[in-house]
Amino acid sequence: MSACAAVAIEVDGLEKRFGALTAVAGLSFSVRPGEIFGLVGPDGAGKTTAMRMLASVMRPDAGRIVIDGIDVLASPEQAKSHISYMPQRFGLYEDLTVDENIRFYADLFDVPARVWQARAEKLLAAADMTPFRRRLAGQLSGGMKQKLGLACSLVHTPKVLLLDEPTTGVDPLSRREFWQILYSLRSEGVAMLISTAYLDEAERCDRIAMLNAGTMMYCDTPAALKERMPGAMLEIITPDPRAAHDAVRGLPGVRGVLMVGTGIHVHVDSGERRTQIAAALTAAGIGIESLEEVAPSIEDLFLALLEQDGAGEGG
């Protein structure tokens, strides 16, 4: 039955409460084979809780989860063999070496030696960790541990991958290598659910779901989500982004200001505010190298949508 499943993950009305707190409230979505589905949302939105239920590490209070045709709540053990789950804090054996850790996970999932050895070699090379295969995991740097956790999670290839913030603490070069690996898994038909705090990674997903306070607010492709951006986004390049940020904040029609390296992104109710904003900056003695209306990034969107729904930041 699993061979012809048109959906790899199906979640329907998922709910989890901790006492008075509803951490996940009526979550529904589905992920196709060969799809990278991103979960984003502010700290505490319920991403980890949702993932833990999918991985059958935690039982939901209500709802249904079907993975690769298997009802997860009815047959959790059977479902587990179709899943690889990388928790937000992966458990490595600190007194085992890099190789021994990988081997441990390979054995756990009965991966034949030839298969896991070849795969480990590829994964460690991508992580730039080949020279450290015999180092104890406890002596690795933070990011190296994270990458070892990833290698352990990917050493067997199930049909469904659940990755909870897999690239936290991973350097920019390794993050690229890692995404190349995800793309090749995608072309092999693996379904991936991935949460991330790096919104440039959300941009790389086929679809993303935005969670807030346990509720799904939006779910679509990155491009379609950007179409929903209310108002317009102005990009202002300036020698002093911090001063520009403070000068623009609070002007009429300005909904949010985001510093972006060499300038600021100003979320406005309409693109026509540009002359007004330029005048305000000039009056404050702040130089403008350029001022243009631009397509929003997912990060712009994330902040704008949260603001709009009244869940924005306090300060």
Add this chain to the structure above:
Amino acid sequence: MADSSPMQIVVDGLVKRFGAFTALDGISFGVAHGEIMGFLGPNGAGKSTLIRILCGLLRPSAGRALVAGIDVAGDPEAVRRRIGYMSQKFSLYGDLSVVENLRFFGGIYGVSEAEMPERLRFAVDMAGLTGREDALVATLAGGWKQRLALGAAILHRPAILFLDEPTSGVDPGSRRRFWNLIHALSEEGVSILVSTHYMDEAEYCHRIALINRGRLVALGTPLELKQHSLGGELLALEGERIGEAIAPLARAPGVRDVAMFGNALHVLVDQAALRLPALLALLAGSGIADGRGRRIDPSLEDSFVHLVAAKLPPTEVAS
């Protein structure tokens, strides 16, 4: 003991070996009063090792570290009273509540009972945990734990702050608030050494120290790094299946480096205007029909990738 140097942090020829492995290989730089120094480098470069030496938690194999004018190896206790340290590794107690953790760290750092209530309120508020003061830390979401750890590190108003990847796993809204706080502290004169893997955050630092395999490979303002570290001009090339053009491009005259950035290739050349036409022709010749390109200003990520990926001689690393 006196604060004779204008530099609040001085790193002078620091070396750290773990057995046969050299984690820090002679690093020198300084951090001024009120300066925010961004600390970048790939995984395993030696950032946490250096920060731990500066906090007096690890002894250097050679070289010297001064913090607030004090030799760290000579008097680690005196140093620890003046600094705040946020470890990359989670350091709070999961079985204590938010407020109990803060009280505990406040006690260690010598916050007086008279000052404690105000400092606790400040830290809880900064972490966005008002109303959850009694929640067990183990039940907090990852990003909140991180914010709480920062609160604990600045509870006693230290003059020097070591932040080791303080925002990793923290959502974009909180990261912004967090950096506003870092800037406010810097304006009060606090010196800050902060490691990060977010290039947008590196842009907000006064200066950046970039290390690779235990060595300092760049030191300067974000602007200086972007303008001078590449040693050439940058072209962005796009097109269907552009990835297939990497190898031929790398061999073309004038090309110094080729790297994939999202869906585009960033190509480092000696002179952009001079090389662009030939490279576009090369794309067409490689079967990329819709190839297009333009000159772009380098980002910090370009500098990082270039400085770090620069093919170094193979290292003989022991276990």
